[in-house]
Amino acid sequence: MKFIIAIIKPFKLDSVREALSGIGIAGMTVTEVKGFGRQKGQTEIYRGAEYSTNMLPKVKLEIAASDDIAAQVVETIQTTANTGAIGDGKIFVLDIASATRIRTGETGETAL
Amino acid sequence: MKRIFCNAAAMLTGAVMLAAPALAAPVAEAATVAAEAVAVATEAAPAVPNPGNNGFMMTATVLVLLMILPGLALFYGGLTRSKNMLSTMTQIGAAASLAMLVWVMWGYGLAFGPEGNEYISWGKFFLAGVTPDSTAATFTDEVISEYIFISFQMTFAAITVALVLGSVVERMKFAATMVFTLVWLTIVYFPIAHMVWEARGVFFVMGALDFAGGTVVHINAGVSALVAAYILGKRKGYPSEPMPPHSMTLTMVGTGLLWVGWFGFNAGSALEANGSAALAMINTFVATAAGGLFWMLTERAMGHKGSALGFCSGVIAGLVAVTPAAGNAGPFGAILLGAIASVVCYFFVAKVKAKLGYDDALDAFGIHGVGGIIGAIGTGIVYSPALGGPGGEDFDMGAQLVTQVTAVAATIVVAAVGTAIAMYIAKAITGLRVDEESEVNGLDISEHGERAYN
Numbered sequence: 001m002k003f004i005i006a007i008i009k010p011f012k013l014d015s016v017r018e019a020l021s022g023i024g025i026a027g028m029t030v031t032e033v034k035g036f037g038r039q040k041g042q043t044e045i046y047r048g049a050e051y052s053t054n055m056l057p058k059v060k061l062e063i064a065a066s067d068d069i070a071a072q073v074v075e076t077i078q079t080t081a082n083t084g085a086i087g088d089g090k091i092f093v094l095d096i097a098s099a100t101r102i103r104t105g106e107t108g109e110t111a112l
Numbered sequence: 113m114k115r116i117f118c119n120a121a122a123m124l125t126g127a128v129m130l131a132a133p134a135l136a137a138p139v140a141e142a143a144t145v146a147a148e149a150v151a152v153a154t155e156a157a158p159a160v161p162n163p164g165n166n167g168f169m170m171t172a173t174v175l176v177l178l179m180i181l182p183g184l185a186l187f188y189g190g191l192t193r194s195k196n197m198l199s200t201m202t203q204i205g206a207a208a209s210l211a212m213l214v215w216v217m218w219g220y221g222l223a224f225g226p227e228g229n230e231y232i233s234w235g236k237f238f239l240a241g242v243t244p245d246s247t248a249a250t251f252t253d254e255v256i257s258e259y260i261f262i263s264f265q266m267t268f269a270a271i272t273v274a275l276v277l278g279s280v281v282e283r284m285k286f287a288a289t290m291v292f293t294l295v296w297l298t299i300v301y302f303p304i305a306h307m308v309w310e311a312r313g314v315f316f317v318m319g320a321l322d323f324a325g326g327t328v329v330h331i332n333a334g335v336s337a338l339v340a341a342y343i344l345g346k347r348k349g350y351p352s353e354p355m356p357p358h359s360m361t362l363t364m365v366g367t368g369l370l371w372v373g374w375f376g377f378n379a380g381s382a383l384e385a386n387g388s389a390a391l392a393m394i395n396t397f398v399a400t401a402a403g404g405l406f407w408m409l410t411e412r413a414m415g416h417k418g419s420a421l422g423f424c425s426g427v428i429a430g431l432v433a434v435t436p437a438a439g440n441a442g443p444f445g446a447i448l449l450g451a452i453a454s455v456v457c458y459f460f461v462a463k464v465k466a467k468l469g470y471d472d473a474l475d476a477f478g479i480h481g482v483g484g485i486i487g488a489i490g491t492g493i494v495y496s497p498a499l500g501g502p503g504g505e506d507f508d509m510g511a512q513l514v515t516q517v518t519a520v521a522a523t524i525v526v527a528a529v530g531t532a533i534a535m536y537i538a539k540a541i542t543g544l545r546v547d548e549e550s551e552v553n554g555l556d557i558s559e560h561g562e563r564a565y566n
Contacts, residue, residue, distance in 0.1 A: 044356060045416055045417075045419065046356050046357055046419075046421055047421060047422075047425060047461045047462055047475060047478075048458075048461060048462025048463060048465075048466065049351070049355075049356075049466075051354040051356055
């Protein structure tokens, strides 16, 4: 089992979610986050007073997937969230030690 | 019975007035006879207010209250940081309330009392002698109920002192704002209101044009705000720490309420529901529209995005500039004034202010002071019939400009000196400024024991 963490641009959330549903991903956790990377922050101006914010809003997706589709999930996110511009985000993949469904107590891939 | 008789006399006067311009010379004599008959009738009974004018002025008066609460409170409040939202709004509400009480105790007497000279008046303290039957003169031979005139003028005193507080928010003690309000109204506002608006006042006699308060309200408030900000000092962290507005949404709501209320302020300053009020009304639409758009255009021209705060600021700059000109300009003169004031105020607050090193937190001087000066002097230009203004054919622009500049300069001096005195009195009594910890925690919690958002 793989745990996939993807940081993407907020406006890409809907299309990524649809694309992942298309390949059989039935659930994910979504969090609004702020951060910075190579993309610079944005500038706000109020009556001439300029404030540059170095944190930008992003969306973090967390998906647990079985080993056989994990690679496909990564590829789907990579192609769907891609705009070609700096700031498109990153995808990280971790190994999952165990998974448990709270309602039934099922473990392993059946719990996903 | 008495009331009915008087109304009939008033209507007859109105009929003669309406008819007079239409009458050709041969019937002028008949009109004179009729007028004499009316004069006899009105001599027998005192002038009685026209209910239409009274109703209009009551509406205008509460519209000015709408400008203060919630208009100005939301406009200013949205511009502050969220930890000072309640403090900002409460200072405005409380200062305006104190102004209302002071006004009926001695303010009205000092500004519009029966005795007096060109600088101040006295009498009618605690509204002595005013009854529901008392009347106040308008600019024609109509009258309105004196209680309405007192109330209308009361709201002007209230909003002017509330405007001043825009420069000192986020760091001045609540108690200090109250002491300042009391002293400042007494030594600055009442004398200036007398000098500009009372028939014996020095600038009224000089013929200074100030329809709804360009000098009395806006230059006065703006200059006072500047001096108060200098004496109080900068907010902790200004200008290195970011202090963006915490709610542009509420600022936009406040801007809208100010614009709506300003029709009471400007059109109501005609004191009658007449053509002069109508002119003030259309000017309050178009000058403001020009102000809002020209600020955004200036932002674009300077390579920035047209912003919501830019629109709101331009709207206020346009309103401020058209205030002295409301009934003293044609609609296109008013547009010109609104547009110019907006562009100049932009450069002042966005470029010049940063170099001067004072902390006028909400730009009370940058918009009300600067916009007010442009409006007050510009009124001497757009009054000209050549620009569609109501001035006569013999209008002397040069002489009028000298008068306007004199009134502006005198207002600046009185406001600056009086504000310094009021601030130092407030400092002696209350300490003026909150301590550093209170300022960092925000005045909402440290001065009022509440938070705006939970």
